[in-house]
Amino acid sequence: MIKSIKASKSEKILFIFLISLTIFIFTSFFLLKNKCLFVEKNNLDKLKLKISNNIAVMNLECGNVIIELYPDISPKAVERFKILIEKKMYDGSAFYKVSENTFVQAGDIEYGNIDNLDYSKIGSGKSGLGLLKSELSNDFIFAAGSVGFARTTEFDTEDSEFFITLKEIPIYQGEYTPLGKVIRGLDILTKIKTGNKAIYVLRPDHINTFRMLNSN
């Protein structure tokens, strides 16, 4: 006959400690490691956004970033941006240049797609649609969430690359062509992988899909 043995007090404490440790390890590896855990996903069905020709939805790992475009400020640039979105050319585009809490940059169509990254040439790729003239605005303030067309050190070299500011950057005023502004999902952009102060990000995060709202 097997007698049931009562656990001693110290055994109970050890048991509780082991359970706590297991929960802690589980939380650390599966929950806290999930960078998207506490981020609003911006589900389009719940948002009930007013349909507009100038609202774009960028889907990232952590959710949707909603961008309002400003064709009144930069008509040619916004027209180009919409063409690239409608042709789905930004799908898979890597955020290869990221400065923590400052800006994120993506949109190299030729060398910056996650399926075909070319680290030696990234940032110099072309869309095939030609270069645009800069449409600068001395009034547009690059506040947090501003979307601008990237360029080389020269003006009039805008093509497809764009950046989004994560904080106000006063020095960009009058320097870059404004495209629009993030109206929802700025916190999603702060979760994008950074290069830890390096110029480029190794194994970068990328855009899943980029669509105009009226095409969803």
Next chain:
Amino acid sequence: MKILIFFILLFQILHVNADEIYNLIKIPNVEIYKLKNNNNIRYLNAKGNFKIGVKMNIACDKVNIENLNSKFSVIEKNFNLYNSGFLKKIKLKYIVFCENLSISGINTGGIPNNKNRTLILDINFNQEYFERMIHHEIFHMIQSSHSDVFDENKFSTFNETSFNYAKCSTCSDRLNLDLYKNTNGFLTEYSKSTPSEDMAEIFSFLMTDKKIIKEKIKNDKILSNKVNYIRFSLAKIDKNIL
């Protein structure tokens, strides 16, 4: 795998403060000193030491803010002589202040860069020549943005036929910046280094002390021709700058 390791190493080598200002003017460790100015020029200062250039041959140290504060009014007064339209034409927008500026180990007062619309200035440059140095470096920006206007060969013909400039400004020992008593076609010893430096020296005096130039050209035909050439050429870019 080897390629991945190569890129990881490369990325570590390229480890710089890739912030928003670096993204714009390709100079790391720089912060805003004064942004809003009537002529749209933007003043920045080195918050840390930096090295730039293809071979990292341009080096400069962080600025002591108190030192800069004490010199800024003089600097600003000199840059305010240029309007925003002119600065746009010569591609100058950003002034970066630092200390102990050098290129390939040789100390220098300023390094202009039209491509990035930037002029790096050493605020510790000899204070006797500091204001002139600012305009001297601005002339280099004028010349490189309007190389068709300033013909060095034509400018050289104003000199006596026996005179020859050095091959480059850094390969010459003609470095003194003191004004000659007897000019004989040249304002300073440094003017004799290259045609470009000669033009820049004339321009720097025209911007800081027109009276001296007026006095010197009275009895110096060569210098007079050179000054007229600079005036005439500058008028093609902006009639009101001198």
